Amino acid sequence: MNAHRTIGTLAAASVIALALAGCVAKSDAAATGTLSVTSTGAACDVSAATATSGTLAFDVTNEGDQVTEFYLLAEDGLRIVGEVENIAPGTSRSLTVVAQPGEYFTLCKPGMVGEGVGRAAFTVTGEAVAIEGEDAELKQQAVDLYAAFVKDQVEQLAPAVDEFVAAYESGDDERARELFPQVRAYYERIEPVAESLGDLDPRIDYREVDAVAEGLDWTGFHRIEKDLWVPAEDALNADGETPAWQDWTPSTPDERAAYGDQLIADVQQLNDYVHSGDFTAALEAQGIAGVSNGAIALLDEVATGKITGEEDWWSGTDLWDFQANVEGSKNAFEIVRDFAASHGDEGEALVAEIVAGYADLEAALAQHGSLEAGFVNYRELTGADKRELADLINALAEPLSQLTSTILE
The missing domain is CATH 2.60.40.420 (Cupredoxins -  blue copper proteins)
Known part of the structure; x- marks a missing residue:
């Protein structure tokens, strides 16, 4: 992750199968x-x-x-x-x-x-x-659906992290490496929720360079990642300057147990939060704008971290995170798209542009793999591949940035 991320009646002929x-x-x-x-x-x-x-x-x-x-x-x-x-x-x-x-x-x-x-x-x-009903009631139902999506992802994240940590703590690095990008997908789809909770996201997902810059203890997924993908002798840290082996010692079994147990505890805290009244109150306070902004924030995750290849520096599994961010963003958009489309021709045109943007970005990602079958290592992408993805992100980000204001008109 990037240390400086910012955190009426609906159309009857909707082309999606959305049901509030x-x-x-x-x-x-x-x-x-x-x-x-x-x-x-x-x-x-x-x-x-x-x-x-x-x-x-x-x-x-x-x-x-x-x-x-x-x-x-x-x-x-x-x-x-x-x-x-x-x-x-x-x-x-x-x-x-x-x-x-x-x-x-x-x-x-x-x-x-x-x-x-x-x-x-x-x-x-x-x-x-x-879909008949008062506008306020339908918007509340949209917020409820987004809350359900977040809870579902965290409910799947918790046992997946348990399995991942068990492999890591037992020294089954091959299995842990296999699970690492799969487990992270659940988190990446809803990451802005964790980012709203102070130091929870830093504990779970900070990169080494960010933790060092802010004087924090480095824990979480990426601390474990460095143990699982032992850096080569000529590798540099994410700052591009410091040798990866400088001041680096692989974790002992006791240290692995501490890092693994901490990750489990932090994910459980996230799980407790999304099932609490505090989470419900926070979403209700943001309303449908919070859902729309979630779509925008998750695409920002891709633009500010994944596209640079700095997120999963050791493993090169950035494309798994990339895909999960896009899926989470698209899910939030799908929940609110009919509200945008209901704003006349301009709203329908905006929705059509966003839909096309997601389709183009997903098609480009599919050229490099999938969450189910696996992606190529990010280092295998050419400069042209990365430029294509960056251009598609920018093309989608521009209309997507108008989504919230359109809904609230």
Whole structure:
């Protein structure tokens, strides 16, 4: 990361499958379709795999022995269209959504942690429907969806960090190196949230050069990274001047345990925060502008750190972080895009330009790999490759910077 980062009625024919959702009592759901969901420790059974567009109610019953939650995810399997949480064993809750035609996934998360179980395809057919409701209510629902996305990512980050740290502390460096960029993706999608918490992000994600410049103890992902990718004798630190081996000694087993345990504790603090009233209050205070600004801030993460190759200096896994930042930014944008598009021709033109910008940037990244299959080492990119990515970031950043002001007009 960069030490100086700054932290009415919607369009009826929306081209995305966004459905603003809210949890309501079953008696309040005047649904065109009602589906039953049974959640257990190992399954998430939905009574049907298809439905017609309009208001849908998912009646979720928890037959497992842990508190659970239910998600309706967009086609990318990442963006949350609707979710209902804190379903205690033996109880039921209902999720009501206005579902547009498209492809989705359903998923349950026993224990409200990890990747969840029973992910299954779900198809909505029919015609696009207008989403009715007061503007303020719809904006609050958008904020709620962003909060759900953040919580989901941190819930997956926590057990992933546990596995990563276990490999690191036990000396299984090969496994830890494999997990490093995968684990960081969860964090990179929601990093501005951690940045709002004082010294938490520095403890989790500061680079060595930033920690030294600010006189801080260097801990977190990048401290562990340097142990896992032992610097070559002719390598320089991120400042481009200091030999990497100068004043450097690989961590002892006890030091590894301390760094690993600290990272687990810091991520748990982040997890506690995003499930607290303080987080809810902070998001509500920012309102929909906070969601829009989150999209902008995450693209800034790419522009100020990833594109330079300074983020993952030792491992060269910057493109994993790059992709995750873009995914997090796009998710926030997708949640608010209809609000921008509802501002006449100018709003629709702005949304179209942003959509095209994300598509171009994602296509360029795909030339170098993917989160699932892995990316090439950042050092393998040519100067032309980096210039292309930088140009695409700048092309997207300009219209994206107008998103918040457009929404608030």
